[in-house]
Amino acid sequence: MAFTVLVSDQIPKRSVDMLRAAPDVEVIEKVGLTEEQLLPLVAGIDAWVVRSATKVTRRLLEAAPRLRWVGRAGAGLDTIDVAAAKERGVEVMNVPGANSIAVAELAFGLLLSLFRRLPEADASLRRGEWLKSKLMGRELRGKTIGIVGMGKIGRAVAQRAAAFEMRCLAHDPLVPADAVRGAGAEPVGLDELLSQSDVVTLHLPATADTKNLLDAKRIAAMKPGAVLVNAARGGLVDESALLEALRSGHLAGAALDVFAAEPTGANPLLTLPNVVASPHIGASTREAQEACGDEIARMILERMAAAATA
Numbered sequence: 001m002a003f004t005v006l007v008s009d010q011i012p013k014r015s016v017d018m019l020r021a022a023p024d025v026e027v028i029e030k031v032g033l034t035e036e037q038l039l040p041l042v043a044g045i046d047a048w049v050v051r052s053a054t055k056v057t058r059r060l061l062e063a064a065p066r067l068r069w070v071g072r073a074g075a076g077l078d079t080i081d082v083a084a085a086k087e088r089g090v091e092v093m094n095v096p097g098a099n100s101i102a103v104a105e106l107a108f109g110l111l112l113s114l115f116r117r118l119p120e121a122d123a124s125l126r127r128g129e130w131l132k133s134k135l136m137g138r139e140l141r142g143k144t145i146g147i148v149g150m151g152k153i154g155r156a157v158a159q160r161a162a163a164f165e166m167r168c169l170a171h172d173p174l175v176p177a178d179a180v181r182g183a184g185a186e187p188v189g190l191d192e193l194l195s196q197s198d199v200v201t202l203h204l205p206a207t208a209d210t211k212n213l214l215d216a217k218r219i220a221a222m223k224p225g226a227v228l229v230n231a232a233r234g235g236l237v238d239e240s241a242l243l244e245a246l247r248s249g250h251l252a253g254a255a256l257d258v259f260a261a262e263p264t265g266a267n268p269l270l271t272l273p274n275v276v277a278s279p280h281i282g283a284s285t286r287e288a289q290e291a292c293g294d295e296i297a298r299m300i301l302e303r304m305a306a307a308a309t310a
Contacts, residue, residue, distance in 0.1 A: 001308040002026065004044055004066075005300065008033060009051035011073050015293030019049075022301050024308070039063050047300050049073060050080070051292075052280075058084035069303055071296040074283060075099060075153075076233065078206045091303070095295040097152040102288035104156035106281065107201055107231045108164075110255035114227055114276045115140060140164040146197030147185060148213070149204035149232065150175045155183040157201060169193045194222045199229060206233035216241035220250070227253040231282045234259040239269060246272050257282050 002024045007016055010031050020027045030041060035057060042048065042064035049071050050056060056070055058081045067090050070080060075096040085092050113119060116137040124131045145161045147154045150172035161168045162184050170185035171193045180187040194200060200222060204210050214228070215238045222228070228251060230237055239260050245251040246269070253274040259267060262280055269275050283292065 003046040003304050003307075004028065005047040005049060006030070006041055006045040007049045008038060008041075008054045009049070009073070010053075011049060011051060011293035011296075012290050014290065015073070015297045018294065018297040019300065022304070025301075025304065035060060042067065047071065047304065049296060049300065052079060054079065056080040056085070061085055061088055061090060068307070069093065069300055071300050073289075073292040073296045075103075076205055078233065093296065093299050095292050095299075098291040098295050099283035099285075099288040100152040100156045102285040103153045103203075103231050103282040104160055105285075106257060106278070107157055107203075107229050107255075108160055110231065110257065110276050110278065111140070111199060111201075111227070111229055114253045114255045114274075119276055120273070140166055140199075142166070143198040144169060144196055145199040145201060146171070146188075146193035148172070148190065148193065148200065148202050150180055150183060150185065151203060153232075154203040157203060158183045158185045166199075169197060190218070191221060194218060197223060197226060199227050201229035202232045202236050204232050204236060206235045211235050212238045214238060214242070216244075219245045222251060224250055225252045227251060227255065229255045231255075231257040234262065239267070243268055243272075246274055 004026045005019050007027060007029045008031060016027060016029055019025055028041065038060055042060050044066060045064060046066050047069040048067060051073050056079065061081060061084050070085060070090055070092045072080060072094045075094060077092060077094055080092055082092050117135050121135050141164060144167040147157050147168065147170040150170050154170065158168050158170065168185040169188050170180050171188060171190045172180065177187040213236050219241045242254060246254060256275065256277045258280050264270065270277055
């Protein structure tokens with residue numbers, strides 16, 4: 001039995017080569033295409049590998065009668081119409097753990113940049129200034145970090161928080177309390193976490209239930225002077241409420257890798273001096289991309305092998 005795989009986003013060459021090396025597998029690698037350009041390509045494919053750029057829409061799924069598997073070389077599934085795929089019997093796969101270290105490290109990189117005012121320090125030096133006495137920062141040691149979401153990324157954050165000698169609280173109704181404690185965190189309700197944490201960091205998927213999880217009311221309930229870290233999904237936070245909390249001084253700062261609209265354009269959050277930001281690069285390490293690409297390639301090949309012998 002022969003299979004055709006479409007790779008429509010950039011994944012590591014070695015991951016594509018894994019697919020090409022399999023017997024009876026044809027790989028079509030076409031990246032950067034629009035929905036209109038993808039329509040004729042998907043008509044004859046059995047499997048489809050994507051990352052973040054390609055939107056797997058209902059229209060495209062309906063134009064792919066042979067399609068059996070869609071694999072996203074990343075954690076989230078918000079770029080895939082999962083409901084439409086399920087209706088058509090298409091299995092949707094992702095690799096939520098493959099980029100956990102990269103995202104956890106970025107969360108701490110952003111947090112340290114905020115606490116130690118590193119962007120400001122760097123910019124001042126480049127202007128020829130020496131602001132040593134003015135760039136007073138804060139230490140992470142002794143602070144309370146509240147982790148919302150205790151999947152693989154949240155647990156990786158908890159491990160790193162322990163290394164910084166931080167007290168760690170966590171909220172995740174889907175993870176048993178014993179598992180949270182085993183990861184080095186104290187399980188608490190969301191309201192308690194928000195009121196006690198000096199740092200709140202989000203590690204949740206974007207779903208209907210998590211949209212604007214941190215709305216104006218919950219942001220107001222955060223500990224005065226706390227900071228927010230979001231390296232998960234922009235839709236988790238009401239950005240208007242966050243903007244007001246940062247301007248008023250209720251929150252001391254925010255470290256953001258994700259935004260409600262991406263690319264951001266003229267987002268007012270980026271005008272604030274107490275915001276450190278990056279353009280959704282949480283999983284953008286060589287190691288993470290190789291792990292994501294290799295794992296999704298293996299998953300696709302395993303399913304093809306099983307189908308060929310069924």
